[in-house]
Amino acid sequence: MTSAAARRGHAVFHDLKVADIRRLTPDAVAVTFAVPPELRAAYGFRAGQHLALRIPTGTDGGASDRRTYSICSPEDPEPAELTVGVREVADGACSPYVNRRLAPGETLPVLTPAGRFGLRGTPVPGGRYGAVVGGSGITPVLSIAATLLGRHPRARFCLVRSDRSADSAMFLEEVADLKDRYPDRLQVVQSLSREEQQAGLTAGRLDAARLAELLPALLPVAEVAGWFLCGPFGLIQQAERGLRALGVPRGRIHEEIFHVDDAPAPEPAAGDAPEHSTLTATLAGRSGSWPLRPGEKLLDAVLRARPDAPYACRGGVCGTCRAFLVRGEVRMDRSYALEPDELAAGYVLACQSHPVTEQVELDFDR
Ligand code: FES
Incomplete structure (x- = not known):
């Protein structure tokens, strides 16, 4: 953690101005906030962290709700700008506002960066890293890959991304730019679950069995120093199972879940609560x-x-x-x-x- 972040203790809201909104797909945008010089140290972030935004949810401007969105830009201890990826969720309370109504020049309350997903400790020199991401799960992993490849001249990164279709894939251009910059060190494999013309191991839904077959064909799994799994609960669960079946220790697997719709319901209380506490x-x-x-x-x-x-x-x-x-x-x-x-x-x-x-x-x- 940066010393600024360490001193900060916990995250705090400040109003930040929207500098730019760029459409990524028909249902997703990249929102860039300008960070004034006096707040840059407070918004220093590690690759993989996210920002919580307080977003208006009512028509009178009074009601609001909070949502977290991952930062896609490379790690920066004093960023002048921060960009997050926001996919519109059908019937969502906040993402439709960001996708359809938010405009450059507007101001939103933005929490200082938080989240523990990402690199832990010092990256292994010349180390290999891998990621399995689904949908908007590409957002923090783009930041992690760009940071690792940019800072560590011998690091290698294998990115397996799963999207419904090529049209719905966020940050296609940014991933292609990264690939152009590091052609020998970045490997990208895309699986499109709803496109019929695709065949082979990446066709259809990526489950544990398919990943356990695919990953050893892409890289020496035992040599990978860290795996980053990000996306919906079901994909992460399958990817973790696939990696564990390949003998990957749990400590090398880092996870960030974006949607828990398909997660099991919380355990009911076991009647262990004291009467007064x-x-x-x-x-x-x-x-x-x-x-x-x-x-x-x-x-x-x-x-x-x-x-x-x-x-x-x-x-x-x-x-x-x-x-x-x-x-x-x-x-x-x-x-x-x-x-x-x-x-x-x-x-x-x-x-x-x-x-x-x-x-x-x-x-x-x-
Ligand atoms: S507010 Fe508790 S995990 Fe998100």
């Missing part, structure tokens, strides 16, 4: 304690007193509400946003956590 939380250096209401999630309790508490999806997917569990025990409904090492280190998602002990303490600044 108290939450203590530290946020931006200030601490407070509050009684928890029956069935309440920790984030909701914090938000009653501290509306500046960081969150975006509230669904256990984006990781914006990540906090360190200092004391006590919690039960999480879902935790798709945390890697196994983060869970082992004691991090939890406040939006998914219920108390198991009478005293629970969270630190959002760690």
Whole structure:
């Protein structure tokens, strides 16, 4: 993490002006925000991170909702601009506004970058990396690939992307430019699930069995230092199964889920909640304690007193509400946003956590 990001502790909203909106596909745009000089250090980001936007949802301009969108540009500790990819979701509350109504010159509240998807530690010199992405999952992986290839002259990257059709594939030009720049070090394989003319291993839906056959034909799987899986829950689950079947250790697999529509429903409460419990939380250096209401999630309790508490999806997917569990025990409904090492280190998602002990303490600044 950059020192600026480390000092920041948790993400904070600032108003940023839309500098440009570029159509990528009939249902997706790239939105570029201008970052004023005094905020550039605060918006320094690691490849793979995302921004949460507060987007108007009503006609009177009063109501709003939050959504996270991944940054597609290469890692930058002090960016003058930030670009995110936004695909329109049918009946979505926010993405139709971004795709059809948002215009250059408008201002939106944008959270400073958050998210743990991406490179961990120092990349292996001359290392091989691989990615399996579906649909808009290309967005953060474009940033990761461009960063790795740009900074490490011997790094190699194999990108397997799955899209419904060539028309619906986001960032085609950017991937082609990257391929032109690094023809020997970037390998791109595209699978189009709805195009009949395609044949062979990449035809149709990429499932675990097909990936377990395809990947060894593309690269020496055992030599790959890191795998990045990004897209809908079903594809990530299949890709992880395929990689595990090939003997890839879980620690080399990094995942970011974009849609959990096809994920199993959260486990029902096991009746382990204490009758009364108290939450203590530290946020931006200030601490407070509050009684928890029956069935309440920790984030909701914090938000009653501290509306500046960081969150975006509230669904256990984006990781914006990540906090360190200092004391006590919690039960999480879902935790798709945390890697196994983060869970082992004691991090939890406040939006998914219920108390198991009478005293629970969270630190959002760690
Ligand atoms: S707000 Fe997204 S994981 Fe909690």
